[in-house]
Amino acid sequence: MYNLIKELSETFGPSGYEDEIRKVILKNIKEYAEKVKVDVLGNIIAKVGAGKKKIMIEAHMDEIALMVKHIDEKGFIYVVSLGGWDPRILLGQRVVLRNYKGEKIIGVVGSKPVHLMEKDESKEIKLKDLFIDIGAKDKKEVEKWDIKPGDVVVIDATLKRLGKTDDLITGKALDNRIGCAVVIEVMKSLPEDLKNEYTFYFVFTVQEEVGLKGARTSGFELDVDFAISVDTAPAGDTPGIEEKVSELKVGKGVVIEIVQAEGYGLITPRSLVDKAVSIMEKVKIPYQVEVGVGGVSNAAILYITKKGIPTLGIGIATRNLHTPIEVASLKDIEYAVKSIIELLKNKIIDDHERDN
Numbered sequence: 169m170y171n172l173i174k175e176l177s178e179t180f181g182p183s184g185y186e187d188e189i190r191k192v193i194l195k196n197i198k199e200y201a202e203k204v205k206v207d208v209l210g211n212i213i214a215k216v217g218a219g220k221k222k223i224m225i226e227a228h229m230d231e232i233a234l235m236v237k238h239i240d241e242k243g244f245i246y247v248v249s250l251g252g253w254d255p256r257i258l259l260g261q262r263v264v265l266r267n268y269k270g271e272k273i274i275g276v277v278g279s280k281p282v283h284l285m286e287k288d289e290s291k292e293i294k295l296k297d298l299f300i301d302i303g304a305k306d307k308k309e310v311e312k313w314d315i316k317p318g319d320v321v322v323i324d325a326t327l328k329r330l331g332k333t334d335d336l337i338t339g340k341a342l343d344n345r346i347g348c349a350v351v352i353e354v355m356k357s358l359p360e361d362l363k364n365e366y367t368f369y370f371v372f373t374v375q376e377e378v379g380l381k382g383a384r385t386s387g388f389e390l391d392v393d394f395a396i397s398v399d400t401a402p403a404g405d406t407p408g409i410e411e412k413v414s415e416l417k418v419g420k421g422v423v424i425e426i427v428q429a430e431g432y433g434l435i436t437p438r439s440l441v442d443k444a445v446s447i448m449e450k451v452k453i454p455y456q457v458e459v460g461v462g463g464v465s466n467a468a469i470l471y472i473t474k475k476g477i478p479t480l481g482i483g484i485a486t487r488n489l490h491t492p493i494e495v496a497s498l499k500d501i502e503y504a505v506k507s508i509i510e511l512l513k514n515k516i517i518d519d520h521e522r523d524n
């Protein structure tokens with residue numbers, strides 16, 4: 169599992185530019201899928217099984233990134249964000265820019281050193297003021313290196329284990345490459361009898377971080393009876409976050425989402441939450457429930473697609489979301505895999521499938 173997540177996490181895959189991560193996922197699912205296609209937007213749709221009822225199991229594969237907007241005469245590069253960055257996080261990072269030839273160029277998000285700051289100089293950081301330095305001597309040299317507006321940029325980060333634990337991992341794009349790893353592992357370990365009972369669509373969606381877009385089109389096309397959406401969920405177990413804001417803890421079990429964004433996102437039918445919880449109790453998989461105050465995921469779109477798709481949001485509690493040092497637990501990731509298999513085996517969709 170660690171090696172799969174390491175490969176997924178370190179792969180380049182900004183929203184709308186998922187070609188490299190798509191290739192890596194296709195390679196990893198090739199021997200488990202009966203039929204695979206890539207749709208217009210770039211979602212991977214892998215079909216398994218031949219049952220009457222259709223189930224979609226989904227995770228988004230894109231990562232938050234930046235896009236080159238402007239290059240000044242001195243050769244410094246200004247960017248816009250693709251997805252929800254906190255600009256304070258970007259300052260001082262090493263980044264990778266990809267030009268149209270597919271070449272990777274290292275840059276740094278520059279910052280005025282403390283030595284040169286005025287005493288009362290504002291420390292407020294705005295994305296529009298941040299610049300990337302790629303070491304070029306002027307704009308002409310940037311152009312010679314084939315960097316242009318529209319090129320995409322990600323943080324240069326590798327996956328590591330945290331501290332001396334063999335459970336916690338840290339790196340970029342755990343949101344949502346750990347979700348992708350869960351979906352891949354579910355595909356690998358899917359029991360044969362479930363394949364006769366259901367037709368599964370394992371979907372790796374694009375452009376979630378910029379408006380839940382890949383789920384919208386793939387959910388519409390597949391028109392399934394039931395959907396499971398796997399994504400990270402903001403953990404509240406670090407200093408500065410009150411339990412009343414988030415009770416989620418890393419390493420304490422798979423997350424079952426009740427609502428997202430105080431109901432402006434997903435609202436799971438209470439009977440579906442209760443059934444999922446009773447299955448978790450029965451099979452003794454540690455779980456946590458989430459009444460989310462902020463942030464939505466693809467589940468929020470899937471459940472209102474077409475005439476509505478009963479959707480269960482499965483989460484993995486993650487610290488420092490949307491930073492290059494996201495932290496998650498391998499144990500939780502395993503629980504997520506097992507929970508999905510058990511939910512299916514225990515007929516989570518019965519009484520909840522859409523009445524066709």
Ligand code: ZN
Pocket residue numbers: 228343344376399400465
């Ligand atoms: Zn996500």
